[in-house]
Amino acid sequence: MSDPAHPYAPAGEPGSPPVRPANYVGQRLRRKEDARLLTGRATHVADLRIPGLLHAAVLRSPFAHARIAGIETEAAAAAAGVVRVVTARDLEGRVGPFVEAARSEISPLLNEKIGPTLKSCPMPVLAADRVLWVGQPVAAIVATDRYRAEDALELVQVDYEPLPPVSDPERALEPGAPVLHPELGDNVQTSFVVSVGDVDGAFARAERTLSARLVMGRTAANAMETRGVAAVPDAGRDELTVWDANARPHLVRTFICEMLGMPADSVRVIGPDMGGSFGTGMFPEDVLIAFLARELGRPVRWIEDRRENLSNTRHARDQIHQVEVAFDGDGRILALKDRYLIDAGAYNNYAITVSYNSAAHLRGQFAIDHMRVEALSVLTNKAPVTPVRGAGRPEVVFVMDRIVDLVATELGLDPVEVRRRNLIRPEQMPYPMGMPYRDGVDIVYDRADFPGQLNRALQMFGYEEFRREQAAARDAGRRIGVGVSSYVEGSGYGPYEGAVVRIDPRGHVTVATGAKPHGQSLETTLAQICADQLGVTPDDVTVRAGDTALIAHGIGTFASRSAVTAGTAVGVAAARLREKVLAVAAELLEIHPSDLDLDHGAVAARGAPDRRVSLADIARAATPGPRAKLPPGMEPGLEVVYYYVPPTVTFASGTHVVGVEVDEETGFVRLLKYVTTDDCGRMLNPTIVEGQVHGGVAHGIGNALFEEVVYDGDAQLLTGTYLDYLLPTASDVPPIAVGHQEEFPSELNPFGIKGVGEGGAVSPPAAIANAIVDALRPLRVHIDRVPIGPEGLYRLIREARAASRAG
Amino acid sequence: MADRRPITLRVNGQELSGSAEPRMTLADFLRDELGLTGTHLGCEHGVCGACTVLMDGRSVRSCLMFAVQAEGHELTTVEGLAAPDGSLSPLQEAFSTNHALQCGFCTPGFLIAVTEYLAEGAPGVDDEATLRARLSGNLCRCTGYQNIVTAVRDAAERMRRSP
Ligand code: FES
């Protein structure tokens, strides 16, 4: 093809040999992780057997906003089995303020281009004078077992003086609203404006405009394993080993070291087996438990319970958008204005991570040259929000796809046709979006075929046939409808990920990386990548992920980044190691490396396969000492460390089509069928890719129909159990057909990988909302908020009926 | 110091004894006293199903039972599903070949619940709605359930072929 190359495509990693073609990569290999998980032999934090272990429980605020007039801990401290009670006073001067990592890590380039306003507002580990949300940690108790620790929580007397809570982010902006953090002046913690093109001119010229207010409620990540931390001190050396169910072990180490004042190498953080995460987040307990273990000189573990989880852990979404759109009579969207608020909760440790993701993904697959967004993170008396699967994208894809539907409705056109008219065409790729990504680099979409993707998805769905069924169903009094949504996703976010690849004297390969999988199957896929480069099988490769002792630097697993970043790091490190293996083999065989092949765990002379030497022999020859046999000047050891720094993100994309049936009398929605077509570049293991999509779609279905963290007007939490917070079950999720567009491997990394971890979760709320609107088209129902449960939908139906009677 | 009761029961075919305070849940007893940490806790209030074990062949939520209630009963946990030689059960095999687990945290609960279902002869396994309804007592956040549905059918088929 004569298409222009992607402007950020690297000319080749400096000093890196070319990568070998895929062999295991692309195969549907069974997972290496499965054996231990299927037999009950996995090791999660709560499974660790630690001699002398003490158990911590955390006392949490029952108020959304209150002054702490005093805390009485004597009775708790004297209770059976209690070893220590700590409050904020005990941490004073000994535990530093929470590190605002996201604020300090904002790309200088982005700062320069966008200049966001970012106010500093570090979170305390334990609340000192005031509590700011229901569930905020106030005190911790360490006891000989968890039952006793929890018993003693009831003996702590906290004297709360309730203050007026801020429960609504729009009210939080009004003059006279209580200010959560008086030192910030108001409740806006971050804000920025992004302008692309000439928005005002486009609006002035436009034939038509419309506006809408669109809202996505608050949901929570709900990993099936709750959080947990175990810290084991080596008191004599003042060292700590910490097991933490956190997908960012190196960041946990940074927080512990900074906040407790310890050198990096005296803290080892290990990410054990983890039961999901679906987002990131550093939490007070990550540091608190380390502090307690060091303080007591004894191992301490804390395991979050589900109530704590639902009131604290990885809340997300919660955006209100006020959008205006300019379009022409054919449904071409000319310009967008969007002002949105994120209800960030009481603290925002993620600066503009989510709000900027929203800005960068709002236009998705559409060619809209003029846009202005203004984003505000507003502080309220709720749990802090964090990035969760999709992280700002499901919200704006819901906004954009509802807009497309509203434009179509306004013009009496088929929404699919309006969508098609606005898509970026393949010949326009690589397409510049006129604004920087979160890493500060100007966004240029990877090559892709969005109209082809749409057609493919519609064909898989059987769109034409469904439309015919719909007409027949309508006559029979049944309400069925179809909804479409599409997205792009900047995947493989940096700044880097690394790998150590090492061959031991038995010829076995070990890979260490700072990525920390928790369901993504990296032990399998990274072994596939490594095996191809080293001429071994994936069984010959052991992947050890998320242990700070095994690799100096690491970022972690989130943001659809690990296959791209850790995958590339492993592949390039292994390719470099192959060069070294060949050089040592050349020395042993006395044949030039270019006449040697590495395969089946051995190096052999091309054309003379009996002249061969095994990886084990090569590894022994590379071991330092008198028996070493290395080319002159070569460092001993078969080990390569490589940190991959991506030029920027690589754009994956997808289109979802869903069919629904709505019961007009109950507001109940049944999903009939669900189709996705994604472009995630080269697939490392298609079975694993499909699994990621299935799970993402189910997550998105939850966000569309079932899941919501609900606070009342006093910011009191109403959804503290799984009886109130509904996760989708097997009966709520329809069969999902997953199609792939494989013809666009990423040009930004040598393996062609794009990320796929989040995409599935991005489009369901938009697609399902549009499908419900479509099913109820005769009633002209407008869905402006998700999740939409039966009660909410029934209300909309009733209002629409009343309006049509009145009209 | 506290009042502990001796408990003797059979777990995975082995007679085991330990002791527990009357208020200790069966789940905590299995995990912390007997060291069988394959049984997981996802909610501790009876909804997620991660803690499911078989008691006398019937599935129970071990987070909702006290250990003392299991005295004298016969339990099966995920550790007891593979054959004594370590080879996986047809259901475990089917879970792996169909990628029915990602993080694997919910998996022990699903395996136990489905083991009971297969022992009943897997009624309605070919009907999508029936099978999904049967699986809806266990929550999974990772898989979207689709490959679990496929794996259960596959296991039922494997067992039909070689009972
Ligand atoms: S832990 Fe028992 S049902 Fe959730």
Ligand code: FES
């Ligand atoms: S596999 Fe992760 S919760 Fe089911």
